[in-house]
Amino acid sequence: MDKILHNDRIRPVPEESGPVISEQTIADRIFSAVMEQRLPPGTKLPENVLCDTFGVSRARIRRALLILAEREVVELRSNRGAFVARPSADEARDVFAARRAIEPTIMRNVVALIEDGEIAKLQDHVDRETAAHVSGKRNEAIRLSGGFHVRLAEIGNNPVLTRFVEELVARTSLIIGLFGSPGISSCLDGEHRTLIAAIIEREADHAANWMVEHLNHIERDLELTEKVDYSIDIQTILKS
């Protein structure tokens, strides 16, 4: 298990990548792994393994884990360690509600601010999404799909909202991993194209409304029933 985590889920950092590696970098790498569903919800993240993986001391790993806990993608249980978060169905609904609150605004900002070069890049991005889909590269497809929303947030040019969206997109990956049906996600890149079309036409209202619809569709394709892992809940309940 540890070996698998070490060798596969988080790739060891290359030796030539600078003398030290910051906790921010470590957090980002784990964050990316979560976003790409290489680290499934509930995965234990032992400090030793992460120390070996990144070649740093425990102190730095602990800071990285604390950063991730603040972003709600990692759960720190006292004296038990760090785990990739397992959002509940309620949390999932809250995450989507939050995205519906924020991302329409981002679409309006994008329509107001985007330049032609950026539009071409967005279309490129969606092309890569489609390519990943048809060639069955699931991780790649998931990464690009979330990255599209983050990219829009960046174009929207509000770092505060961008940070929120980054967090929400990562949590959405966890949610899809927990509540998603495996085959459903094949329609997402199509909707992304619809969003781009609205952007091109500079139709802020259309763009905002399509974003809400898009998020609704993603949420609707989930099975948001409490698949409680009883082995965990019994433990937690009985201890308290």
Added chain:
Amino acid sequence: MDKILHNDRIRPVPEESGPVISEQTIADRIFSAVMEQRLPPGTKLPENVLCDTFGVSRARIRRALLILAEREVVELRSNRGAFVARPSADEARDVFAARRAIEPTIMRNVVALIEDGEIAKLQDHVDRETAAHVSGKRNEAIRLSGGFHVRLAEIGNNPVLTRFVEELVARTSLIIGLFGSPGISSCLDGEHRTLIAAIIEREADHAANWMVEHLNHIERDLELTEKVDYSIDIQTILKS
């Protein structure tokens, strides 16, 4: 300076308050102090002072500071320590834009979910705001004013959005401290009453629009020009 920080800005934790004090508690206390403008922007937060203040080891203080840095209310400068954040004018605009994206949604949720008892409590809250205003208790007034928005978020019953609002309200306190004219804030509790009126009438659109207006008014009363603190910038620029 350190003595002032120790004795006044952050009250020493009472001795009887349990054997240990968690980093979350420490972070919350500093967070509250920032929100109440007891800790002005740019204030240095030396680790050993905080150790003495809270009676804990440096390790815990460092974790608390990292939590606060993630919430963007504290800035960690490498090898120089922790400082209360000094938002730029651009950041200030972004914070208000983010609030305009999120808080109208919260108002809609409030209108949909609030119960009569909660309405009475909200009115109580605003009464206390007014009382603090007329009696000149500036800190109290600021705390209650921000707390009103957080309270609404809690009633909105979406913990994800609530956390975002908590952060944005705290950063708004810093922004008002930096860019606000001292006497302006006397109209806020009046607008809060308008918001409550819209909630009572269950007019979701009104409530949402009034929230946007309210946030616009707060932002408009600021002087969002870059008041660069040259003493700081000169240092940073000349060294690099």
Added chain:
DNA sequence: TAAATTATGATTGTGTACAATATGGGCACG
């Protein structure tokens, strides 16, 4: 006298060692 430079002190960053706690297996007992 003023500016530059070095030296000193204080503060932060980091690694290591130890203590506390939870997990899992073995053992006794019902």
Added chain:
DNA sequence: CGTGCCCATATTGTACACAATCATAATTTA
């Protein structure tokens, strides 16, 4: 044979001490 208890082990939490870095002040020189 199943259940409860206890001990060994592994992992996390915490404190301490040392190293690195930066700010301040004194000193020297032009």
